[in-house]
Amino acid sequence: MKVIRLRDGKERSLLRKHPWVFAGSVEKGKADPGETVRVEAQDGRFLAWAAFSPASQIRVRAWSFDEAERIDAGFFQRRIATAVALRQRMAVASDGVRLVHGEADGLPGLVVDRYGDLLSAQFLSAGTERWKAPIADALLQATGCSRLYERSDASVRALEGLEPVTGWLRGDGATEATIREHGWRLTLDVADGHKTGFYLDQRDNRARLAGWVRHFGLKRVLNCYSYTGGFSVAALAGGAEQVVSVDSSAPALARASAHVVLNGHDAARHEARDADVNATLRAALEAGERFDAIVLDPPKFAPTAAHAERAARAYKDINRLGLKLLAPGGLLLSFSCSGGIGAELFHKIVAGAAMDAGADGAILARLEGACDHPTTLMFPEGEYLKGLAILKQ
Numbered sequence: 064m065k066v067i068r069l070r071d072g073k074e075r076s077l078l079r080k081h082p083w084v085f086a087g088s089v090e091k092g093k094a095d096p097g098e099t100v101r102v103e104a105q106d107g108r109f110l111a112w113a114a115f116s117p118a119s120q121i122r123v124r125a126w127s128f129d130e131a132e133r134i135d136a137g138f139f140q141r142r143i144a145t146a147v148a149l150r151q152r153m154a155v156a157s158d159g160v161r162l163v164h165g166e167a168d169g170l171p172g173l174v175v176d177r178y179g180d181l182l183s184a185q186f187l188s189a190g191t192e193r194w195k196a197p198i199a200d201a202l203l204q205a206t207g208c209s210r211l212y213e214r215s216d217a218s219v220r221a222l223e224g225l226e227p228v229t230g231w232l233r234g235d236g237a238t239e240a241t242i243r244e245h246g247w248r249l250t251l252d253v254a255d256g257h258k259t260g261f262y263l264d265q266r267d268n269r270a271r272l273a274g275w276v277r278h279f280g281l282k283r284v285l286n287c288y289s290y291t292g293g294f295s296v297a298a299l300a301g302g303a304e305q306v307v308s309v310d311s312s313a314p315a316l317a318r319a320s321a322h323v324v325l326n327g328h329d330a331a332r333h334e335a336r337d338a339d340v341n342a343t344l345r346a347a348l349e350a351g352e353r354f355d356a357i358v359l360d361p362p363k364f365a366p367t368a369a370h371a372e373r374a375a376r377a378y379k380d381i382n383r384l385g386l387k388l389l390a391p392g393g394l395l396l397s398f399s400c401s402g403g404i405g406a407e408l409f410h411k412i413v414a415g416a417a418m419d420a421g422a423d424g425a426i427l428a429r430l431e432g433a434c435d436h437p438t439t440l441m442f443p444e445g446e447y448l449k450g451l452a453i454l455k456q
């Protein structure tokens with residue numbers, strides 16, 4: 064077993080059960096990509112069993128802080144069984160569930176979503192890449208599913224020195240799935256959808272939108288960055304009369320329109336605009352359009368804190384336009400999924416946008432990702448999705 068020795072004082076984060084060690088903290092030791100290593104403090108004390116990643120700034124990701132634990136197929140079976148059992152206890156209101164959420168489930172770099180009887184996974188670290196086959200077997204065993212599709216085409220893989228990989232890992236057949244979320248039927252394709260196919264993290268916020276649209280009697284809804292229209296279906300279910308979905312992906316919009324009909328709503332109540340959101344908001348303002356509810360769920364503008372400043376301007380811009388377009392008494396659901404922008408900063412950005420728009424509003428709720436995408440106490444970096452539900456004055 065190869066040993067990685069840390070510099071003096073650099074053992075602190077592992078002692079607090081934080082799973083990452085950055086390149087600059089390593090004093091000596093080398094291993095192959097994904098190889099299991101024993102991480103020791105300067106004085107030789109055991110800290111963790113971990114996966115080594117020679118190409119990555121995150122040089123070491125801990126698998127276990129227990130010296131007696133062996134990192135083998137059984138280890139992955141246990142961790143995956145625990146993650147699956149946690150989701151069962153959480154009683155998620157859908158058969159589309161995030162089963163494994165990386166570090167939060169003690170499996171750094173592994174993301175697994177279940178869509179009905181189909182699994183879709185991302186292997187994003189050298190360690191998960193190396194253990195791919197035992198992980199795949201453990202996933203089938205823990206879920207009873209027979210099909211697992213791999214979507215290891217996220218750009219973060221490049222940081223680990225890994226090429227993109229996609230395709231069936233176990234089983235084969237149709238890559239399309241239909242899930243039931245809060246009683247709505249939503250379809251996706253694990254081969255060509257975003258990420259693993261769908262944005263499960265917004266599940267509870269879609270239900271809340273439906274509830275608010277009904278409660279406040281909101282009629283005209285603008286769903287920006289709609290993807291396949293999850294929030295659009297929610298708004299219609301809540302009784303909205305007219306919903307406009309805006310996205311720059313034509314295939315996503317086609318699915319959004321299909322979802323409206325699939326869920327029993329009149330196609331005439333939905334309009335799909337294949338366009339840039341920023342330009343659409345400006346054009347709508349110029350045309351004198353007004354909406355009673357607006358959802359802003361943009362892609363990650365700031366992947367890391369280093370991008371925060373430019374991202375802040377982009378968030379502020381769309382929120383300012385959104386608040387202007389919103390009728391008095393209207394509802395804004397505004398999100399950021401940038402890990403580099405914390406909830407407090409996001410609040411400040413939206414407040415700045417409101418100032419510029421000459422608007423104010425009451426925060427109805429602070430929103431976050433669904434509980435099957437947990438943030439753990441020891442790994443706060445896992446927190447990424449935050450949002451505000453604002454009732455405009």
Ligand code: SAH
Binds near residue numbers: 312
């Ligand atoms: N709210 C969605 C998820 C949104 S993901 C849901 O509940 O499923 C972000 C979406 O923004 C993607 O679908 C992407 O195609 C779209 N997008 C990215 N940049 C855009 C832009 N400049 N204008 C319009 N859409 C954009």
